[in-house]
Amino acid sequence: MRLFITGVDADGKSCIISNDEVEINSVAPGFGIAIPYNTTQAPPPARPTGNADLIDQYLEPGHVRWMVVDQGANTETPKHHTDTLDLELVLSGSVDLILDDGAHRIEAGDMVVMTGVDHAWKAGPDGYRMTAVLIGTPAPA
Template sequence: MIQGRKCQKGSPDVRTLITGVDAQGKSCVVSHDDVALDQLAPGFAMGIPFATTTSPPPARPGGAAPLIDQGIAPGLVRWMVVDLGPDSETPTHHTDTLDLQTVMSGSVELILDDGAHRLHQGDLVVLTGVDHAWRAGPQGCRLSAILVGTPPPGL
């Protein structure tokens, strides 16, 4: 099972969008929360914006857009840095991975079936293999992406 943690509002510049599909199988944001940081010791705070409860992660939903096969077996991990040039766009696609993305610089729109979601530096996104595209802002965007291989739909 995949869970988004319901966090308290108010943590500056750290918000998490978690994607999924609606009852019609369309990609959408299923959770949009700020990350609460809990003070654990003086000078040390931590928050958990997302966690899985099974390994490998659950099967991804089926997608309508073309699949980009990342070549990552279920449960294996790849960490990438992605640069999107100013005003660039990717085609709509879905992946065979659970992607944990952080906007490192610039801005970008995550395009889902439910519309465009503007993201800025420090924002977090959990892409659960759903149909999506990216549209970079006027300054471009740099993303840090951790990809975890998932089983195919229906498993």
């Protein structure tokens, strides 16, 4: 499993700040665990200032929504940002995560921590299904 964490570079452009393999550690016979990501404050901090359109998720800071997203083959979403921290897992298919630093191919089993930065999605040739947990964050000051 790969974990992609988004952020911004020194110029405020959206990018991947971390792309690591997630290892599941054995803690007892037949039982393993991994903690790909955790927050250190509640609600999570505000997203960086974005340049793309805001898609309002109508989710108050600290509130949580769990979604499943299906997107058909080769379809695209417009570039946008949200006032949410999204924990995403691609269940099937593939999708390009489009950030200011380029396209990143995300495949079944890969995870993304979307920190509210400017981004778009372009589904692969078979489309994709993703599950996402959205946590509301405050708007930038």
